[in-house]
Amino acid sequence: MKTTEIIISEITANSDYIKKKVQRINQYLFYFRIHQIETMAVINLTEVQVKELMDWPLVFHAVEQSLRSICKTKVSQDQPTAVQPTRIFTPTEKGTLLCMPGFIGNYKLAANQPKVYNSLGCKLVTAFVGNKDLIPPKPNIIGNIFLFNEETGELTATIQASEITGWRTxxxxxxxxxxxxxxxxxxxxxxxxxxxxxxxxxxxxxxxxxxxxxxxxxxxxxxxxxxxxxxxxxxxxxxxxxxxxxxxxxxxxxxxxxxxxxxxxxxxxxxxxxxxxxxxxxxxxxxxxxxxxxxxxxxxxxxxxxxxxxxxxxxxxxxxxxxxxxxxxxxxxxxxxxxxxxxxxxxxxxxxxxxxxxxxxxxxxxxxxxxxxxxx
Missing domain, CATH: 3.40.50.720 (NAD(P)-binding Rossmann-like Domain)
Incomplete structure (x- = not known):
């Protein structure tokens, strides 16, 4: 059986090794937590926040890229691409749910920006005409846009859609x-x-x-x-x-x-x-x-x-x-x-x-x- 003095001596002799192991474990835990935050923290933007962020050059360029992407004839390598399935209408007794999925790839958010984006999202809109008669009344049309990580499919953001719909139109x-x-x-x-x-x-x-x-x-x-x-x-x-x-x-x-x-x-x-x-x-x-x-x-x-x-x-x-x-x-x-x-x-x-x-x-x-x- 090892004496206490021998055990202490062995621990002391290997202290640098143990410290390095602990540091590596702590680094792993840190990066794991950061990854959790990045993948789990969904950003939610309200109409008020969206309105504050809107400007016409931003909207003009994004819509211009969208209009380019939808064309079936490709004339250059830098032309954006798109996948836009048919809209889906789901009627209920009191209203309708409209689903508008879309993907736009190989596009830039600004003409002078080098980064290329691939964006996957879906706008969901509900139309319930009876909402105006509720107490208190609610909007007849409510829309939200869901954005997803294009590589993992994870939800990254939900954005209220009324301002965006008006501006992009x-x-x-x-x-x-x-x-x-x-x-x-x-x-x-x-x-x-x-x-x-x-x-x-x-x-x-x-x-x-x-x-x-x-x-x-x-x-x-x-x-x-x-x-x-x-x-x-x-x-x-x-x-x-x-x-x-x-x-x-x-x-x-x-x-x-x-x-x-x-x-x-x-x-x-x-x-x-x-x-x-x-x-x-x-x-x-x-x-x-x-x-x-x-x-x-x-x-x-x-x-x-x-x-x-x-x-x-x-x-x-x-x-x-x-x-x-x-x-x-x-x-x-x-x-x-x-x-x-x-x-x-x-x-x-x-x-x-x-x-x-x-x-x-x-x-x-x-x-x-x-x-x-x-x-x-």
């Missing part, structure tokens, strides 16, 4: 306006913008267009005049942040007066019958048709669609086949094909952009917001 119109109108040799500048419908989308489009373009005049029309007047008051407060702080802002009484000589028109109403007609618009004009009518195209009259000079573009041909199937007019193509330089941009005439919304837009904007949050 307007962002798609801004991108379409740039490539379908502002790049025309004859129209380097947008002189007059017409906003027809001053609800959530009309408001966001107005702010977005004025924040990213030097516009001389903007006209607003809404069925309820007080809503247009409220938007004018808000735009007046924001005018110092616009490209043209001296912009002329007008509220008009008719759609015809609103659209007269406008270079860019936004229709953002729930109208189930035409409110904008060919006689109201000039020959060289761009229309962002984003209204949420039953058939997505009921705001514009048939004589606009049938005009020989009219060219219709969409965000996604696949989505158009299902959501614009009742539109009796040919679709020229996707805006992304023009961005990718696969198709030539229009040089004149009437262009219409139909935005139906894409999951990859939600995912790309959500990823940009998440990365900006991490830095701050």
């Amino acid at each position: 307007a962002g798609a119109s801004l991108v379409a306006t740039k490539y379908l109108f502002s790049k025309r040799p004859s129209t380097p500048q947008i002189n007059t913008v017409a906003i027809i419908g001053c609800g959530v989308q009309g408001r966001t489009h107005a702010i977005g267009l004025l924040s990213t373009n030097f516009v001389e005049t903007i006209r607003l029309w809404n069925r309820t005049k007080s809503r247009a007047e409220s938007l004018i008051a808000e735009l007046m407060q924001l005018r110092q942040s616009f490209k043209n702080p001296n912009i002329k802002i007008e509220c008009v009484s008719t759609v015809e007066e609103c659209a007269k000589n406008a270079d860019v028109i936004v229709t953002a109403t729930f109208s189930s019958s035409p409110i904008l007609f060919r006689s109201m618009i000039k020959n060289n004009v761009h229309i962002n048709a984003v209204g949420a009518g039953v058939n997505h195209h009921t705001e514009l009259s048939e004589d606009i669609y049938k005009d020989p000079q009219t060219k219709i573009y969409v965000d996604s041909i696949d989505n158009a086949h299902s959501e614009l199937k009742t539109l009796d007019a040919p679709i020229v193509g996707e805006v992304g094909d023009i961005i990718n330089a696969h198709s030539a941009p229009p040089t004149t005439g009437i262009t219409i952009f139909h935005s139906m919304g894409m999951a990859v837009e939600d995912v790309a904007v959500a990823q940009a917001i998440l990365e900006k949050f991490k830095i701050k």
